[in-house]
Amino acid sequence: MRAPFSEARIPMQKKINLVAGGVALILAAAAAGAAAAPSPPIVLKAAHLFDSVSGKLVDHGVVVVVGKKIQAVGADAKIPEGAQTIDLGDATLVPGFIDAHVHLSGVASNNWYEDWYNGIMRFPTEQALYGAHYAKETLEAGITTVRDLGSTDYIAVSMRNAINAGVIPGPRMLVSNYAVGSTGGHADQDPVPAQKIAVAGPMQGVCNGPEQCREAVRYQIKYGANVIKFMPSGGVLSLSDPVDNVQLTQEEMNAIVGEAHAWGRKVAAHCHGDRAAKMAIAAGVDSIEHGSFLQPDTLTEMKKKHVFLVPTLFAGYWTGQHLDTFPPSIAQKAKAASAAVQQMFKNAVKIGTPVAMGTDAGVEPHGLNAKEFSLMVSYGMAPEQVLMAGTANGAELLGLADQTGTLTAGKSADIVAVPGNPLTNMAATEHPVLVMKEGTLYVQPAAR
Numbered sequence: 060m061r062a063p064f065s066e067a068r069i070p071m072q073k074k075i076n077l078v079a080g081g082v083a084l085i086l087a088a089a090a091a092g093a094a095a096a097p098s099p100p101i102v103l104k105a106a107h108l109f110d111s112v113s114g115k116l117v118d119h120g121v122v123v124v125v126g127k128k129i130q131a132v133g134a135d136a137k138i139p140e141g142a143q144t145i146d147l148g149d150a151t152l153v154p155g156f157i158d159a160h161v162h163l164s165g166v167a168s169n170n171w172y173e174d175w176y177n178g179i180m181r182f183p184t185e186q187a188l189y190g191a192h193y194a195k196e197t198l199e200a201g202i203t204t205v206r207d208l209g210s211t212d213y214i215a216v217s218m219r220n221a222i223n224a225g226v227i228p229g230p231r232m233l234v235s236n237y238a239v240g241s242t243g244g245h246a247d248q249d250p251v252p253a254q255k256i257a258v259a260g261p262m263q264g265v266c267n268g269p270e271q272c273r274e275a276v277r278y279q280i281k282y283g284a285n286v287i288k289f290m291p292s293g294g295v296l297s298l299s300d301p302v303d304n305v306q307l308t309q310e311e312m313n314a315i316v317g318e319a320h321a322w323g324r325k326v327a328a329h330c331h332g333d334r335a336a337k338m339a340i341a342a343g344v345d346s347i348e349h350g351s352f353l354q355p356d357t358l359t360e361m362k363k364k365h366v367f368l369v370p371t372l373f374a375g376y377w378t379g380q381h382l383d384t385f386p387p388s389i390a391q392k393a394k395a396a397s398a399a400v401q402q403m404f405k406n407a408v409k410i411g412t413p414v415a416m417g418t419d420a421g422v423e424p425h426g427l428n429a430k431e432f433s434l435m436v437s438y439g440m441a442p443e444q445v446l447m448a449g450t451a452n453g454a455e456l457l458g459l460a461d462q463t464g465t466l467t468a469g470k471s472a473d474i475v476a477v478p479g480n481p482l483t484n485m486a487a488t489e490h491p492v493l494v495m496k497e498g499t500l501y502v503q504p505a506a507r
């Protein structure tokens with residue numbers, strides 16, 4: 060009885076192989092075609108170049124790009140034959156910016172209630188089309204790499220894959236999928252009656268007890284997470300929790316961080332509250348996000364253990380400016396967090412806590428990311444430290460230091476040019492005149 064069945068399968072299998080072979084041939088032909096006409100090397104010239112290793116501005120900036128990579132850097136770099144030169148005049152070449160905290164799949168408007176309605180009514184595929192638009196806005200603002208810390212319905216991971224495949228323009232993305240946290244906490248859904256919207260579980264990042272929290276982490280990794288985001292403390296934009304309470308036990312935090320590290324994933328902890336941050340640091344977390352109420356002893360411990368602070372000052376600033384657009388319970392939390400974050404950041408700078416730039420874009424509109432740099436300067440950080448936080452430090456935190464974050468031969472050609480000198484005018488970073496990611500130009504000066 061089994062023989063005819065097997066025989067019937069053989070031709071089918073051959074047919075599949077044939078089709079697959081055909082696809083491989085077409086792809087090979089396409090690759091050969093591309094190789095036959097390679098794009099010429101590009102030489103970028105500008106009055107200055109920011110060295111994010113030393114933190115110094117160098118005059119006569121030159122970067123030679125061949126294919127997707129930086130081939131040489133510096134005024135005495137050898138210029139390859141047939142290179143196309145782009146002279147940017149009085150501008151500064153900087154490494155492509157890295158935003159370590161975004162939510163690229165959505166954005167809040169100034170109408171919280173309408174956003175809530177759209178959040179329920181839009182299909183995930185529809186929302187992903189918005190995400191593609193936000194990714195383009197972000198890249199064109201000079202952000203060539205992002206860490207997407209929290210999204211629903213696998214939209215961010217789908218965007219990452221489409222960007223990597225060259226289907227849509229966008230920054231290099233590391234994604235967390237769903238954020239992990241407790242029932243009723245900042246990772247959970249709004250407290251809609253369970254009869255109307257299904258209760259979220261470990262697949263959606265909601266977990267109780269160490270075993271379930273491990274399961275929640277494993278689900279995010281199964282579906283493509285590069286990094287794990289979790290919620291030790293309460294948050295601002297959620298309806299059913301205080302902003303700064305502890306929302307996971309030490310055992311749950313240990314389980315989340317331990318499981319993520321066992322799979323080779325770094326862990327970002329959303330913490331406004333100080334007590335929750337201390338517990339997350341004890342669990343071995345890699346970065347603390349927001350950090351609004353962190354005390355000096357916690358910031359000192361972070362320095363000692365080399366735990367990064369991602370202060371998301373722009374999110375605090377933005378929500379502080381739009382308090383009347385939120386429901387009263389959220390407005391109250393936003394007010395308290397944005398009032399505390401400035402002093403916390405000043406303390407972190409004084410103590411020397413490692414800082415990576417992150418905006419929480421999505422809370423505020425996408426593409427305005429570089430406003431974070433100006434806020435960091437106005438809250439007391441030296442401009443060269445600010446630019447390093449948005450380049451080399453970001454690359455280190457994301458585990459991408461061998462690929463990006465500095466203008467170094469052999470690294471990915473992720474390069475931005477900003478007008479004038481950003482160390483004396485940080486707002487210049489908001490208006491890049493050139494954006495290149497992996498050797499491809501997405502913003503360039505108009506041909507004269």
Ligand SMILES: [Zn+2]
Pocket residue numbers: 160161162208209419
């Ligand atoms: Zn966030």
